[in-house]
Amino acid sequence: xxxxxxxxxxxxxxxxxxxxxxxxxxxxxxxxxxxxxxxxxxxxxxxxxxxxxxxxxxxxxxxxxxxxxxxxxxxxxxxxxxxxxxxxxxxxxxxxxxxxxxxxxxxxxxxxxxxxxxxxxxxxxxxxxxxxxxxxxxxxxxxxxxxxxxxxxxxxxxxxxxxxxxxxxxxxxxxxxxxxxxxxxxxxxxxxxxx
Amino acid sequence: xxxxxxxxxxxxxxxxxxxxxxxxxxxxxxxxxxxxxxxxxxxxxxxxxxxxxxxxxxxxxxxxxxxxxxxxxxxxxxxxxxxxxxxxxxxxxxxxxxxxxxxxxxxxxxxxxxxxxxxxxxxxxxxxxxxxxxxxxxxxxxxxxxxxxxxxxxxxxxxxxxxxxxxxxxxxxxxxxxxxxxxxxxxxxxxxxxxxxxxxxxxxxxxxxxxxxxxxxxxxxxxxxxxxxxxxxxxxxxxxxxxxxxxxxxxxxxxxxxxxxxxxxxxxxxxxx
Numbered sequence: 438x439x440x441x442x443x444x445x446x447x448x449x450x451x452x453x454x455x456x457x458x459x460x461x462x463x464x465x466x467x468x469x470x471x472x473x474x475x476x477x478x479x480x481x482x483x484x485x486x487x488x489x490x491x492x493x494x495x496x497x498x499x500x501x502x503x504x505x506x507x508x509x510x511x512x513x514x515x516x517x518x519x520x521x522x523x524x525x526x527x528x529x530x531x532x533x534x535x536x537x538x539x540x541x542x543x544x545x546x547x548x549x550x551x552x553x554x555x556x557x558x559x560x561x562x563x564x565x566x567x568x569x570x571x572x573x574x575x576x577x578x579x580x581x582x583x584x585x586x587x588x589x590x591x592x593x594x595x596x597x598x599x600x601x602x603x604x605x606x607x608x609x610x611x612x613x614x615x616x617x618x619x620x621x622x623x624x625x626x627x628x629x630x631x632x
Numbered sequence: 633x634x635x636x637x638x639x640x641x642x643x644x645x646x647x648x649x650x651x652x653x654x655x656x657x658x659x660x661x662x663x664x665x666x667x668x669x670x671x672x673x674x675x676x677x678x679x680x681x682x683x684x685x686x687x688x689x690x691x692x693x694x695x696x697x698x699x700x701x702x703x704x705x706x707x708x709x710x711x712x713x714x715x716x717x718x719x720x721x722x723x724x725x726x727x728x729x730x731x732x733x734x735x736x737x738x739x740x741x742x743x744x745x746x747x748x749x750x751x752x753x754x755x756x757x758x759x760x761x762x763x764x765x766x767x768x769x770x771x772x773x774x775x776x777x778x779x780x781x782x783x784x785x786x787x788x789x790x791x792x793x794x795x796x797x798x799x800x801x802x803x804x805x806x807x808x809x810x811x812x813x814x815x816x817x818x819x820x821x822x823x824x825x826x827x828x829x830x831x832x833x834x835x836x837x838x839x840x841x842x843x844x845x846x847x848x849x850x851x852x853x854x855x856x857x858x859x860x861x862x863x864x865x866x867x868x869x870x871x872x873x874x875x876x877x878x879x880x881x882x883x884x885x886x887x888x889x890x891x892x893x894x895x896x897x898x899x900x901x902x903x904x905x
Contacts, residue, residue, distance in 0.1 A: 596649060625680045
């Protein structure tokens with residue numbers, strides 16, 4: 438995976454989440470528990486949506502948080518906010534588990550290093566609590582066309598590529614690419630407007 | 633549309649992981665060329681994509697998961713951090729010393745046990761080898777005795793069945809006893825046999841003597857025999873002297889082991905014909 442070098446938001450490292458993660462380096466159990474209480478629900482929801490089974494989902498969640506505890510130094514606040522990093526970690530772990538079960542080619546294998554890639558929150562992003570953030574995203578995704586929503590969900594929750602989605606939906610490849618791109622751009626614009 | 637515009641359309645799909653391999657490789661190559669605009673576009677797209685997690689139906693993990701995790705985390709938190717100031721490297725913790733000592737004892741005991749087992753095995757092998765050698769010797773001795781007995785029987789048979797053999801009848805002298813018969817065959821020797829022969833005194837045997845024709849010659853001592861419980865006796869002399877030099881055969885009673893010269897009166901005697 439190619440690593441980009443750009444300057445993220447100046448205040449990324451000063452967020453409360455980044456401070457909690459730094460505490461993990463000192464074996465701060467309380468900090469870990471606060472992070473778990475705050476984000477285990479969204480992590481579990483994401484993993485369960487991908488794997489569809491609670492048992493394997495809990496195993497993946499456990500792996501994700503144990504990796505956070507043991508390798509918290511992997512998170513570099515200079516490269517972006519904590520939550521996208523954590524969710525990307527959880528998604529990749531869940532998709533890895535899904536691929537092992539389905540024997541599908543590990544198309545994203547080279548992208549597992551995405552954890553070390555830069556994630557830049559836009560200037561309009563605010564610190565929202567998880568509940569309000571979920572409400573906002575669900576509202577925006579509900580405004581997409583069913584085709585856009587379906588194509589994005591297949592890519593995000595099942596890890597399918599453009600051509601795999603086209604085969605799944607029996608639609609032209611170019612059409613699928615447009616659905617995904619336009620849907621995500623609309624989502625991005627919606628987030629701007631909402632903030 | 634320029635190539636840059638083409639890559640600009642890939643930000644979202646790249647962040648989503650939906651690009652097929654050729655597009656993905658081309659986009660990463662473009663990023664590697666140092667395009668800051670596309671790098672920023674991809675980084676922002678990653679954030680948008682990360683927000684998709686929130687469209688998953690809301691669900692919470694079980695309380696047991698948190699219990700397991702916290703138990704693990706608390707136990708690991710008690711372990712000294714790897715980067716913390718460690719005790720002097722030369723100081724060995726008590727538990728490690730005890731472990732090393734126990735390991736050393738186990739090692740020594742194992743070595744001693746192995747040595748003992750090896751010694752026992754060696755001794756057992758030696759005992760087995762000695763026993764096998766003894767049995768082999770005994771078997772060899774039995775075989776030799778049987779072969780010797782077989783040779784005597786063959787010799788006896790050859791002597792007794794040879795019509796050219798010389799028969800010598802030994803008559804008892806001053807005793808009540810049956811006569812003895814000797815058959816002398818030039819090649820195989822002499823067979824002396826008797827039935828219902830009186831038993832000699834305790835610790836005594838009957839000894840055969842060959843009386844030479846030479847008037848100055850002394851009786852030639854031969855083998856000894858002791859009749860069995862039924863008074864039967866057979867004596868085979870494999871390599872007697874030239875019968876032409878012998879004028880008679882005689883038997884006396886001698887101490888066990890025989891004598892160099894007769895020590896008692898002649899009990900049987902028979903002339904060569």
